[in-house]
Amino acid sequence: MFESAEVGHSIPKDEYRVREPKLREALLKAQYDLLAKAKFPVVIIIGGVDGAGKGETVNLLNEWMDPRHIVTRAFGEVSDEEAERPPMWRFWRALPPKGRIGVLFGSWYTQPIVDRVIGKTKAPALMQSIEEIRHFESMLAAEGVLILKFWFHLSKEAQKKRLKSLEKDPKTRWRVTDTDWARFKIYDRFREISEHTLRETSTGEAPWFIVEGTDPNYRYLTVGTLLLEAMQKRLADKNGGGSSFKPAPLEPVLDKHNVLNALNYKQSLTRAEYARRLEKFQGRLNLLTRDPRFRNKSLIAVFEGQDAAGKGSSIRRITGALDARHYQVIPIAAPTEEERAQPYMWRFWRHLPRKGRVTIFDRSWYGRVLVERVEKFCSEYDWMRAYHEINDFEEQLVRNDVILVKFWVAITKEEQLKRFRERQSIAFKQFKITEEDWRNRKKWGDYERAVCDMVERTSTEIAPWNVVPANDKLFARIEMLRTLCERVERAL
Amino acid sequence: MFESAEVGHSIPKDEYRVREPKLREALLKAQYDLLAKAKFPVVIIIGGVDGAGKGETVNLLNEWMDPRHIVTRAFGEVSDEEAERPPMWRFWRALPPKGRIGVLFGSWYTQPIVDRVIGKTKAPALMQSIEEIRHFESMLAAEGVLILKFWFHLSKEAQKKRLKSLEKDPKTRWRVTDTDWARFKIYDRFREISEHTLRETSTGEAPWFIVEGTDPNYRYLTVGTLLLEAMQKRLADKNGGGSSFKPAPLEPVLDKHNVLNALNYKQSLTRAEYARRLEKFQGRLNLLTRDPRFRNKSLIAVFEGQDAAGKGSSIRRITGALDARHYQVIPIAAPTEEERAQPYMWRFWRHLPRKGRVTIFDRSWYGRVLVERVEKFCSEYDWMRAYHEINDFEEQLVRNDVILVKFWVAITKEEQLKRFRERQSIAFKQFKITEEDWRNRKKWGDYERAVCDMVERTSTEIAPWNVVPANDKLFARIEMLRTLCERVERAL
Incomplete structure (x- = not known):
């Protein structure tokens, strides 16, 4: 050579x-x-x-x-x-x-x-x-x-x-x-x-x-x-160097079973049981993140889920267990101008935590294979290659002592409708429901397909998806707190 | 208390x-x-x-x-x-x-x-x-x-x-x-x-x-x-908390003398003399930035000047003396979205060099008291307070072992006209002249006033302005290289 x-x-x-x-x-x-x-x-x-x-x-x-x-x-x-x-x-x-x-x-x-x-x-x-x-x-x-x-x-x-x-x-x-x-x-x-x-x-x-x-x-x-x-x-080059690559078609859906409708949405907790477990798991998570061994680790928790699934309130139950000096919540919205001038993953890299810290992503790099795919904000080529890029990214995190925990907060279509209506009827909750939410709802099937593909392609042994049925908010919150505790425990 | x-x-x-x-x-x-x-x-x-x-x-x-x-x-x-x-x-x-x-x-x-x-x-x-x-x-x-x-x-x-x-x-x-x-x-x-x-x-x-x-x-x-x-x-608050402060008026201009028209624009160098000195001072600057004592310092050079004064070509004579691994040139244009969400000085702080490095600002924080003042992009209150804020900022730099050298590259109104016309007539230089340049030129007097106020208020003993007559580009380039060398030498 x-x-x-x-x-x-x-x-x-x-x-x-x-x-x-x-x-x-x-x-x-x-x-x-x-x-x-x-x-x-x-x-x-x-x-x-x-x-x-x-x-x-x-x-x-x-x-x-x-x-x-x-x-x-x-x-x-x-x-x-x-x-x-x-x-x-x-x-x-x-x-x-x-x-x-x-x-x-x-x-x-x-x-x-x-x-x-x-x-x-x-x-x-x-x-x-x-x-x-x-x-x-x-x-x-x-x-x-x-x-x-x-x-x-x-x-x-x-x-x-x-x-x-x-x-x-x-x-x-x-x-x-x-x-x-x-x-x-x-x-x-x-x-x-x-x-x-x-x-x-x-x-x-x-x-x-x-x-x-x-x-x-x-x-x-x-x-x-x-x-x-x-x-x-x-x-x-008029195509701006974009690849002419044609991705292979996705597997056809031959029956109605998938990771979302296979969930048991009936699981629930009583208020009293919830309060008891909340205190228990928050205390445990608090102790775990203060453990001297945690100083060489960091924790990244990713929250994705349908609109109104309760991501925000779940995140608050988790931050409630942590010291505000040690965590950051990163809400992912439209990219800024500086972010648009960089490769897609750049805006997530910039928020990676130092050792001993916790970063919670409220929506995440999965936007590419969810909303961007369904709404056609990016080309098929772009979201198809994203699965692979995401797996690479997550592997780098895990190999560098990041404890990575991913949640899909799942509700049924009926439950979502109930919550949307509730939001509309309560004055101080109205800001939480917009025209866009109703538009997204019309594409429920497309989103469901995208979620199933995502779980199939990015649930790896090092960074598995936790799909949590959340028709009962109390049950879901405890489930997520418990999972976080277990994952941190195992890593220490 | x-x-x-x-x-x-x-x-x-x-x-x-x-x-x-x-x-x-x-x-x-x-x-x-x-x-x-x-x-x-x-x-x-x-x-x-x-x-x-x-x-x-x-x-x-x-x-x-x-x-x-x-x-x-x-x-x-x-x-x-x-x-x-x-x-x-x-x-x-x-x-x-x-x-x-x-x-x-x-x-x-x-x-x-x-x-x-x-x-x-x-x-x-x-x-x-x-x-x-x-x-x-x-x-x-x-x-x-x-x-x-x-x-x-x-x-x-x-x-x-x-x-x-x-x-x-x-x-x-x-x-x-x-x-x-x-x-x-x-x-x-x-x-x-x-x-x-x-x-x-x-x-x-x-x-x-x-x-x-x-x-x-x-x-x-x-x-x-x-x-x-x-x-x-x-x-x-409808005023967004903005101060109702009314700045004191600036000193009136009572005669025609100022720092710009007091310069001797006739100074010039022959090609041969220029080549000789260029080599000498570039060599000297190169050695100075490689001096072991420079590792605990850093150098910030600021270039301001009228349109077509030759800032760009002067900067290139300076970078030509440096190792590309050790300098950054920061061209200051309109702020990005992330920069607009922060106080004015934020976008300069983010570019401060590490020790042993050189940062060259092509236009700078002085934009506030120059273009923003003249074009009324900010309020009088904003640019009036900027003098003070700039002095504070520069004092912090100098106190932290930054060698700060500021140049105003000055040409006369006639020389600018000559250069504008030249640019229009040479094919590969046409991109360098825009409608905006002609518009700015109409406000020559306002800019002159702004420059004089700026020099008066921000030329301090720790960070003096170097106002360099640049009708002869060769003379100006050597003058700036020489000044840089002297300032670095004195600081080591």
């Missing part, structure tokens, strides 16, 4: 002088087009061996284009705020919004490769990282992000020469550290692991470009030209 | 039972009104002695109202990302947007009081903190934030009793730590310093309410009622 980048590519000075100004002007124009249309962001990933000119190339890109609209991020030490979230959190934070170019110096590739090279991880761990990266980049591509990945390569001999020549010049000596030489010693292993990783992650939607790093002119023109062509092609 | 909170206030259980449900319903209604109108945020500050029921009260507020629209933040240890910015940064991050209630558990009061109590700081430092807090809260109030500050008080005797009773009960024992008893020992000093601080910061726009902490019923009803009344009053 690297052989083609060891052939001594070079561009003579004269040729460079002719081509550079044209490339530069075209790049600047493409950048302004991108900015004006603001239809998609560009993510440029920079990786490769030391001394192959990564830094210089990034600087030059910033010089050629307008640096005001480029966001360059280098990923050094993990900050403590980053360390308390899943590893991908710091990259989500750094994604450029639509219309901008983000240059990621070091990226989601660095840690998996380095860990494997120094023997901190074994082959299966690297394989898993590779798989995750493929999913992640595939999601970015589906969201319209233009991804370009550049790997700067030097042969072993060339790297040695380069490091020595940098060391000789007093002006560049500072750039060569002991770490560089230590890394040079493991060149072969680094090369082998990198090659494997690159091969496995060079996909049609996010290909790797190997750039020979010896000759600066060659390096600069290569990166510049590849970037220009990719941007021009995408800017000219 | 605390005497009235040591008289043994209490509310009998029966009375509480009657009043609580009404208060609760009214609070919830006020909260939904606030949310629906989304005209202003509510900031509730919670301070006071340990064991006076701060935590319980905050939990109760979250229980009474809808916790989904309350953002409760407790400020524990400073994270490393916070430690690298001015102390107020963490509070700016935590401000609730319009329509929401933010409960700040611990606040900008904690550190100044604690530092003084333990003798880490002396009286003048506390005085300075108090002065800064007054300015900060005055700014919040002017931005429409409804501020309520609650101080939970217990007499020395009552605190002792409370801590002992908490310790006796196995269910609450965990809440009393050694720190609590250590703090109890310095009760008198804590009381004295707190009292002083509260007295000095209890202003008309952000008053303190002292709440006697002994009786829970009294405590809860007091806080709830005060909050309700303040919210209801503000919600009913």
Whole structure:
């Protein structure tokens, strides 16, 4: 794979002088087009061996284009705020919004490769990282992000020469550290692991470009030209790069049984029994979240359910058990302007709790496969791929000591009608019932189908759905409190 | 000041039972009104002695109202990302947007009081903190934030009793730590310093309410009622709480001399001299930002200037000297939706650099006293108070090892005309000239006046304005590079 980048590519000075100004002007124009249309962001990933000119190339890109609209991020030490979230959190934070170019110096590739090279991880761990990266980049591509990945390569001999020549010049000596030489010693292993990783992650939607790093002119023109062509092609694309992928049809519904109508909605509690259990489980949840072992965990509870199913009042029974300093409730409504300029999942990543904290989502990332699917706010392709993306996301959470508990608060169609009418007749509850609620109700069947598909596709062993019959509110609240307690207990 | 909170206030259980449900319903209604109108945020500050029921009260507020629209933040240890910015940064991050209630558990009061109590700081430092807090809260109030500050008080005797009773009960024992008893020992000093601080910061726009902490019923009803009344009053206020303050008139302009026309616009450089100096100063700036001593500093460069003055090209000469991994250019355009829901300065605070980094603002917080003033995008009151707020902000930056360099890039009216015409005639520069530029040009006099006022009021010894004549672009670029180098050198 690297052989083609060891052939001594070079561009003579004269040729460079002719081509550079044209490339530069075209790049600047493409950048302004991108900015004006603001239809998609560009993510440029920079990786490769030391001394192959990564830094210089990034600087030059910033010089050629307008640096005001480029966001360059280098990923050094993990900050403590980053360390308390899943590893991908710091990259989500750094994604450029639509219309901008983000240059990621070091990226989601660095840690998996380095860990494997120094023997901190074994082959299966690297394989898993590779798989995750493929999913992640595939999601970015589906969201319209233009991804370009550049790997700067030097042969072993060339790297040695380069490091020595940098060391000789007093002006560049500072750039060569002991770490560089230590890394040079493991060149072969680094090369082998990198090659494997690159091969496995060079996909049609996010290909790797190997750039020979010896000759600066060659390096600069290569990166510049590849970037220009990719941007021009995408800017000219009327479909905005959207995939032409046609999802497979969903399983047909052959009988009337499903996870919703299989529930026993008759379950109920008396007021007295409710009060007794409420105190018991609230006390237990309170103790559990104050347990010293909880300081290394965090809890995310997701509430979804039909309109008027009682999500809000259930959430209040849970927050009532917690210390207000340790939880946040995130009500999910329409995305803000900054959120709309990012991939769909971005607005959930930004709310992930630190260790020892609780975050409750009142509606969640499942909006995509529920309301957005039914109301056709997104394409079939978008909500079909969401199942997979959601599973990936939740797996990352759980693997990073998040206790994830998902509730579908379920009521029957008759019960909903009763509650809607009740709301209309009680003055201080009228604000809770709108025209939209009645409209949604007309699509009961579509929503039911969406819920069943969702449960089928996203109820995983690590993050199962808890479908709770809630025709009796008291029963449902206790059921959810009890489930939360059990899940936290099991995790500690 | 605390005497009235040591008289043994209490509310009998029966009375509480009657009043609580009404208060609760009214609070919830006020909260939904606030949310629906989304005209202003509510900031509730919670301070006071340990064991006076701060935590319980905050939990109760979250229980009474809808916790989904309350953002409760407790400020524990400073994270490393916070430690690298001015102390107020963490509070700016935590401000609730319009329509929401933010409960700040611990606040900008904690550190100044604690530092003084333990003798880490002396009286003048506390005085300075108090002065800064007054300015900060005055700014919040002017931005429409409804501020309520609650101080939970217990007499020395009552605190002792409370801590002992908490310790006796196995269910609450965990809440009393050694720190609590250590703090109890310095009760008198804590009381004295707190009292002083509260007295000095209890202003008309952000008053303190002292709440006697002994009786829970009294405590809860007091806080709830005060909050309700303040919210209801503000919600009913047609002016949205905006101040009726009439600013003093600006000094009249009696002659034609000002900082702009006093400049020597004839200064220029030859191409050759420019090339020589460019290399010299870019090299110097590069070395300076790589100096180990720079790792504890950060650099913020602000660029303002007339349209077509050459801000963009000057910025590119500066970024050309820097490593792309260490700087960010922030172009300031219209605020986003999330930014509009916050006080004016919020969108600049969010971009403050970490240590060892450079942030370049292409236009800045000065927009308020320039374009917003001239185009009447904000009221006279808003831009008049901005001078003061800006000086406060910049002082915080400089005190926290930010090297702040501000440039006004100045051209004459004739030079601007020449450049506008040039832009119109060159194909690839046409996107740089719009109708708006011509419109702005018609208000040249108003802008000139605004610039002169700005320089007069915000050119301080810690953050002076550098007004650079830029009819000759080459001269101006070198002038700015040289100034940057000098300022960084002096700071190291």
